[in-house]
Amino acid sequence: MNFLQKLREDTQVWFIKNLKGDPWIWGTCIVMLFWSVVVVYSASVKDAYSQMGGNTEYFLYKHVLLCIISLVVMYFVHKIPYIKFVYVTRLALWSSILLLLFTLFFGTSVNEAARWIEIPVIGQRFQPSEWAKVALIAHLSLILARHIKGGWNTRELLLEPLALVALVCGLIFSSNVSTAVMLAGICFMLMFVGKVPVQYLLFTMLGLVFFAACAILLKKTQRSGTAQSRIATFLDNDVVVYQSQQSYMAMARGGLYGEGVAKSRQRRFLPEPQKDFIFAVAVEEYGTLGGSFLIVLYLILLYRGLKAIEATKRPFGGLLSAGLTFVIVSQAFSAMAVTVGLVPVTGQTLPFFSQGGTSLIFTGISMGMILSVSRGEIVEEKRI
Structure with missing residues (x-):
């Protein structure tokens, strides 16, 4: 017990010392990335089996690696005072x-x-x-x-x-x-x-x-x-797109509480369910409550990203944080709107949740820049 308590205390000290900026943004991003590993693995099993010669863990390992890279990128970017981005x-x-x-x-x-x-x-x-x-x-x-x-x-x-x-x-x-x-x-x-x-x-x-x-x-x-x-x-x-039809069926099956972890059935019929329509798989497995929780996570990012403006005295920091926050959250709500049939199919992925190397890495860069703004005025530079 003493060892576990010391490990927990050391971990807390490390996080406090090294992860600067808004803790809500850090926590939200980490929760979404960890959760995405489970959902992406569940959603990608069919494609991994058919495309990778039966290796059902292929996309899982790839996604875990990209999540780690995204976090590492976010960490190093957030250490840079945001004012230096002007160069x-x-x-x-x-x-x-x-x-x-x-x-x-x-x-x-x-x-x-x-x-x-x-x-x-x-x-x-x-x-x-x-x-x-x-x-x-x-x-x-x-x-x-x-x-x-x-x-x-x-x-x-x-x-x-x-x-x-x-x-x-x-x-x-x-x-x-x-x-x-x-x-x-x-x-x-x-x-x-x-x-x-x-x-x-x-x-x-x-x-x-x-x-x-x-x-x-x-x-x-x-x-x-x-x-x-x-x-x-x-x-x-009178016409329903095939992807949308399968998406509606997945969410209907999920009900309030969901079918359970990795128990989605419509993942076998949705085209690339680990990307554009991963929200449908999440709702099927975790229910309306799980889908609502994911929406709340993006709303937290929206609120905290805009609140980061208060930490900066320069217009550049406020505009940068607001712009990048709206890019990430707008893409997320666009993808979810497609899934529930509010807008036409667009092909947008869920930031920090869908499988996708480029999206994960550049979302990490964006969140690192927002966290840098939330750290406030680290050094004094020529006023922008």
Whole structure:
């Protein structure tokens, strides 16, 4: 008992000493990652067996490794004073634009969408849009913070926030319509908070449409056609998409308390249940109570991410924390809305919960940056 008590005390001391920032954010992220391991294993058994020659633990080991990497990344990023991010936002943004352009022409197609870059030797796929989301929000926050008291001129507006938002969202639009629309909406919200004149926001919208049209014409139009088809199907009450039908059946089977851990039946019929429709598997196994608890976890992230703004004296920190928080939570609620049939099928995954290497790692980076903001003013730098 003395050994266990000492171990517990030492663990508490280590956490207090090393995990800075908002403890609610740390706790929420850790709970979701641990819970996701169980749900992803349950949901991925069928695909692992059929795709990996009967190795039903393949996706489990991969997901556990990625969860650890995500936590490690989040830990190291949160140790960096957030004010230092201002030195790399421009480089990060332009590197993401180059990667998006490369993906547009040479990307690997998955499910009829060129969203991926295949990394040589290791054979791992990388999704540039995840990097672009973090980079765009960070750089946009910096630009807006520098002009938070006004002083905009037409040249500055057109060259930096307006053109960059339109360019990045337009490039993403050609392969991932839902991500582009969500990201554009969050950027518009940040620009409105950053006091960008309304007439210039209209120019941004026109620019977004222009770049999206160019991206579609330069590559393929399948995703725009897919989006139109999904919206039309969603509005047609006589047609139910196969994925949605299986999702409704899974949640209906779950009832209030669920079927139990790893007892989902609809995972055998849902396409890639460990990704887009993992919320349906979670509700089937843990019931409406379990699904509601997951929603509460994301609401905690939303509240604490916005509350982190109080810890910073600089506009950059507040805009950065708010923007990244809205990106993560908006994606989560978009995925859950698809599962319950409130919006058309989009292909969004649950941050920190679904299987997915790129998403887990860049969500870890985002949460690390939010935690860095929640630490407050660590060092004094030139005012932004």
